Amino acid sequence: MFRWFEKRLDPFPPEEPQEPPRTLLAFCLYFTRGTWRYLGTAALLMAAIAATEVWLFSFLGNIVDWLSVQDRATLLQDQGWKLAGMAALVLVLLPLMILANSLVSHQTLMGNYPMRIRWLVHRYLLKQSMAFYQDEFAGRIATKLMQTALAVRECVIKLIDVLNYVVVYFLGTLVVVGIADWRLTLPMLAWLLGYILLMRYFIPLMGKVAEEQADARSIMTGRIVDSYTNIQTVKLFSHSRREATYAREGMGDFMHTVYRQMRLVTWVNSLLYMLNGLLLVSVTALAIWLWINEAATIGAVAVATGLVLRLWGMSQWIMWELSALFENIGTVQDGINSISRPQLVNDRPDAQPLLVDKGEIRFDHVRFNYGKEQGVFEDLHLTIRAGEKIGLVGRSGAGKSTLVNLLLRFYDVEGGQILVDGQNISEVTQDSLRQHVGMVTQDTSLLHRSVRDNILYGRPDADEDMLIKAAKQAKADHFIRDLEDAKGRSGFDAHVGERGVKLSGGQRQRIAIARVMLKDAPILILDEATSALDSEVEAAIQESLNTLMQGKTVIAIAHRLSTIAAMDRLVVMDQGRVIEDGTHSELLERGGLYAQLWARQSGGFLGEDVE
DSSP, rough: OHHHHHTTOOSSSSSSSOOOOHHHHHHHHHTTTTHHHHHHHHHHHHHHHHHHHHHHHHHHHHHHHHHSSSSTHHHHHHHHHHHHHHHHHHIHHHHHHHHHHHHHIIIIIIIIHHHHHHHHHHHOOOOOOSHHTHHHHTHHHHHHHHHHHHHHHHHHHHHHHHHHHIIIHHHHHHHHHHHOOOOHHHHHHHHHHHHHHHHHHHHHHHHHHHHHHHHHHHHHHHEEEEEEEEHHHHHHHTHHEEEEEEEEHHHHHHHHHHHHHHHHHHHHHHHHHHHHHHHHOOOHHHHHHHHHSSSOOOHHHHHHHHHHHHHHHHHHHHHHHHHHHHHHHHHHHHHHHSSSOOOOOOOOTTTTOOOSSSEEEEEEEEEEEESSSSEEEEEEEEEOTTTTTEEEEOTTTSHHHHHHHHHHTTTTOEEEEEETTEEEEGGGHHHHHHHHHHESSSSSOOSSSSSHHHTTTTTTTHHHHHHHHHHHHHHHHHHHTTTBBBBOOOOOGGGGOGGGTTTTTHHHHHHHHHHHHOOOSSSEEEEEETTTSHHHHHHHHHHHHHHHHHTEEEEEEEESGGGGSSSSEEEEEETTTTEEOOOOHHHHHHHSSHHHHHTOTTTOOOOOOOO
């Protein structure tokens, strides 16, 4: 039974996520698609339960009247069938409605509904541009994803529950009490007016504080996660106290919102208690006065008093449900600011897969300045022939990394075009473009998974022999065999820690090289690929890299010029322009910037102080 209800709603919908709306209502409706039939079913069941509970109080009034006027000897004969029917309602029908509502709410909705939101948001954020992730804490983004998914669920479900109870329960109460004596409804209507005014004033204030609190919570979490992610740097510079202070500032800002929220809670709790007290006293006093004047029965007094006591508890529940609703609204609105952002780099609707036969790359009149008026490239021309191996040379800020980022389409060009085998990369799918490019970076980042998973990331369908061969080519098989993690997993099954923190820089680099070797893409980018390796290992891997580069178009970036001097061609960049182009020997003969850099190298590395 439980499993059947749990499978009614798919937690992982297959449709491609689109940019979510930026308004609260549209945002919630967007992520509620596919769940309305179950929300509607739960709402109808809740309404039936609320109506039944109100009717129970009305029947209680009848029992009181029967006991006051009926003969004990004939009570069961006259009213027995009604009492038996009520017993069946309480013992059978009402529990069945409660069970059905709980199955729909808890088995179908409570788990699957927010997971659908997480799944859609996560897939949407995975396609965000690099600029998006450079502007945010990773922990902050993850926190907002988790918080927003739960907050949307709570907003929708709490709103439906509250409306159900307010409409069904309060209107039902007015009807039942009004049937007993219409004058008993007057204090209730006055109470309702005061209750609405109380909520109208305090709940928006709570919602505003809740939005600030959600943002402060994500900042606090982001700061803490940032410290843990970079724990090696923290310890290296002995900045534990500095990081504690940094986190405390975030915690202090969060606590400031908590104090403001709790002050509002105290005011609301006190004022609502006074309002409920006035309702109880006024209704009870009026009911007794009507009974004294023989205008109301004892049953009417019991019904009115009982329903007021029920409303007392219900009003507390509704107030906290509404305050929680507005708190979740604040969380959703805060999440919208991070989630509902347009994707800066998108595939065109008619985008086709990239087809690479040769591997020629051409930068044609490329302009790119990170959205600023001027900066990196104004009119870049560069052609890399199919199978050619070039070295990119230039001081920091010359535009080397930007050129690579544009080729990988982490950013879209602002002018001109980049062609691979004559195909404009802005007109092909991003996945197909990157499938044809292998890259080893200077700052190697590994996934917090096994060595096997990290190497197979280059080619998930590779078999065990291909995996081992790639590891051997990268000179990584020896140290992999000796690896063992805290859970006893060893070799290729050992986990490497967050960002590969359990491995040395050279070990991470060799796993990254094995990953690219396994991918075997026709275009290869080496960005300081051997910078983390010692001389002996570098010499061993260089032979493997030479094998890897055969038949590929290669772009190599290196500050250590000796590692790229043997390339087919060297391209010297400065201030976003190609200023020299030729072989190592040709560039030395020209006596230009490259010759100066070569002459001024210190310990084999590019000098940054060359004028």
